[in-house]
Amino acid sequence: MQILQVGNLPSNRLALTNKVYLNPQTLHSLFPNPESSPTFLVTVASHPYLADAHPGVAPDEIGLNGLQRRHAQFSLATRVEVKAFNPPPECILSCLEISVDLLSKKAIGPKARELDTDRLMEDVVNNYVNQMVQPNQVLAMDFEGTKVELTVSKLDFLQEGSSSAYGQITGPTEVRFRKAQGTKLITLSGSRVSGGTGAGGNSIFLGDFDFEKLGIGGLDAEFNRIFRRAFASRIWPQHIIKQMGITHVRGMLLYGPPGCGKTLIARQIGKILNAREPKIVNGPEILNKFVGGSEEKVRELFAEAEVEQREEGDNSMLHIIILDEMDAICKTRGTNKDGTGVSDSVVNQLLSKIDGVDSLNNILLIGMTNRKDMIDDALLRPGRLELHVEIGLPDKKGRNQILNIHTKNMKEANRISKEALANLDMIAEKTKNYSGAEIEGLIKAASSYALTRCVDVKDLSKAPDEKNLIVKLEDLERALDDVEPKFGAKSASLKALYRNGFVPYGESFDMLMNTMERLVEQGEYCIESVYSFCTYIE
Numbered sequence: 001m002q003i004l005q006v007g008n009l010p011s012n013r014l015a016l017t018n019k020v021y022l023n024p025q026t027l028h029s030l031f032p033n034p035e036s037s038p039t040f041l042v043t044v045a046s047h048p049y050l051a052d053a054h055p056g057v058a059p060d061e062i063g064l065n066g067l068q069r070r071h072a073q074f075s076l077a078t079r080v081e082v083k084a085f086n087p088p089p090e091c092i093l094s095c096l097e098i099s100v101d102l103l104s105k106k107a108i109g110p111k112a113r114e115l116d117t118d119r120l121m122e123d124v125v126n127n128y129v130n131q132m133v134q135p136n137q138v139l140a141m142d143f144e145g146t147k148v149e150l151t152v153s154k155l156d157f158l159q160e161g162s163s164s165a166y167g168q169i170t171g172p173t174e175v176r177f178r179k180a181q182g183t184k185l186i187t188l189s190g191s192r193v194s195g196g197t198g199a200g201g202n203s204i205f206l207g208d209f210d211f212e213k214l215g216i217g218g219l220d221a222e223f224n225r226i227f228r229r230a231f232a233s234r235i236w237p238q239h240i241i242k243q244m245g246i247t248h249v250r251g252m253l254l255y256g257p258p259g260c261g262k263t264l265i266a267r268q269i270g271k272i273l274n275a276r277e278p279k280i281v282n283g284p285e286i287l288n289k290f291v292g293g294s295e296e297k298v299r300e301l302f303a304e305a306e307v308e309q310r311e312e313g314d315n316s317m318l319h320i321i322i323l324d325e326m327d328a329i330c331k332t333r334g335t336n337k338d339g340t341g342v343s344d345s346v347v348n349q350l351l352s353k354i355d356g357v358d359s360l361n362n363i364l365l366i367g368m369t370n371r372k373d374m375i376d377d378a379l380l381r382p383g384r385l386e387l388h389v390e391i392g393l394p395d396k397k398g399r400n401q402i403l404n405i406h407t408k409n410m411k412e413a414n415r416i417s418k419e420a421l422a423n424l425d426m427i428a429e430k431t432k433n434y435s436g437a438e439i440e441g442l443i444k445a446a447s448s449y450a451l452t453r454c455v456d457v458k459d460l461s462k463a464p465d466e467k468n469l470i471v472k473l474e475d476l477e478r479a480l481d482d483v484e485p486k487f488g489a490k491s492a493s494l495k496a497l498y499r500n501g502f503v504p505y506g507e508s509f510d511m512l513m514n515t516m517e518r519l520v521e522q523g524e525y526c527i528e529s530v531y532s533f534c535t536y537i538e
Contacts, residue, residue: 001083010056015065024053039130041085048132067138093167095156101180103147117192121175134166187313218398238314251365252387255372259437262368275318283328298349316362326367327374399428406443420473433485445479
């Protein structure tokens with residue numbers, strides 16, 4: 001044991017080693033048999049450090065850098081007790097978490113310095129192997145010409161249940177990094193980013209989810225395509241995506257007839273993702289009567305994503321922007337004859353934000369429209385709204401899902417008869433050209449029959465008969481006459497064309513009818529085959 005005086009290091013360069021330095025004679029007195037001690041570990045007033053010899057240190061001094069003195073609360077000329085230290089096995093670290101910042105906090109330019117955490121981990125282990133570290137201890141290191149400040153955040157020990165106040169870095173110790181809170185000077189990349197996309201993958205989806213539980217039915221194939229194109233790449237670590245040489249999909253367009261679930265699916269996507277609260281804006285709301293006002297509203301939609309990408313880089317959370325009725329503001333440039341050019345300017349502003357010089361990688365723009373043909377082609381090319389998903393009329397399976405969704409509460413409350421539930425498949429068969437909204441309207445119409453049946457219309461002062469309020473199969477069948485599909489041939493119109501049926505008038509007519517029937521059957525078979533193939537591919 002020695003009582004020594006705290007002093008400066010003989011060279012500023014030595015501050016980057018995180019070692020304490022002793023005169024060779026003093027070090028020899030602490031470790032008389034250096035062959036038996038491959039590393040010289042000492043405690044300086046209960047703080048453990050790796051020691052080394054330097055002739056520039058006086059025999060009665062110990063050299064510490066400014067970061068070490070600040071952490072241990074030593075001032076220059078303080079007398080401290082220094083003795084040899086043999087670390088116990090329970091202090092060996094399995095994992096170490098470090099927050100990273102630049103040593104110099106001065107601005108380094110318009111862009112933050114990007115640090116590769118895989119290479120940084122190699123340098124940390126190589127530079128600090130066998131050293132002892134404590135929580136909140138600050139280390140200084142030269143990493144590829146950049147002087148970085150490393151603050152020890154968390155220690156995980158190899159021996160479970162260890163309560164050691166310090167840990168020893170060894171060759172197998174894993175190191176993970178996170179940005180220092182509030183810093184805008186650096187961004188971290190690679191697989192060693194704490195809380196990022198490491199080996200465990202990215203939790204972009206919030207646990208298990210089911211679109212039927214979210215109130216969306218009949219869109220399984222469409223969502224499978226959206227997942228494959230828009231979200232599959234975001235599950236992988238960012239360094240893997242860079243190795244693949246690709247970027248994330250930044251935009252998608254949902255198009256199709258009204259009432260088929262475009263707005264619904266866009267809203268519900270935000271509920272299942274671990275992302276910022278979606279910004280939902282209707283296209284006409286962007287238009288502003290002042291010059292430049294519309295473009296400013298577009299910039300405001302992307303402002304938060306820009307700030308977070310500058311600060312967090314690849315670790316930025318996903319920002320979702322949902323733009324409904326997109327055809328109102330994104331018409332093909334040059335077709336609007338109002339003379340103001342506002343629509344063209346909005347399109348240009350969107351193009352620069354989605355895929356401009358400083359394009360963002362943490363956004364997902366979801367556009368929705370009934371008129372895809374009206375939208376400017378520049379927005380629809382790859383790199384912008386490159387994923388086009390048609391949300392069309394549901395098939396029989398989808399109609400079954402939608403019927404089950406809208407009768408779920410009735411079923412749980414016993415407000416629908418068992419006969420009606422057993423015949424939902426039959427109702428799905430009869431609603432062939434119905435959209436999701438029209439099927440919802442069908443259930444509302446059936447409910448109105450049940451509600452009216454339990455009310456005495458001759459004496460409205462009487463309380464409704466709640467006990468017998470049950471939707472029956474006959475209510476659903478009567479509702480089919482109330483709600484007619486907008487798409488597909490109207491049965492009443494068809495019946496008017498052949499009130500008396502087809503009258504055969506010869507052999508040529510029979511041949512023509514047989515040919516037409518075969519063509520219809522072949523067409524139905526081809527459509528079913530193509531749908532089955534597309535479903536298989538998805």
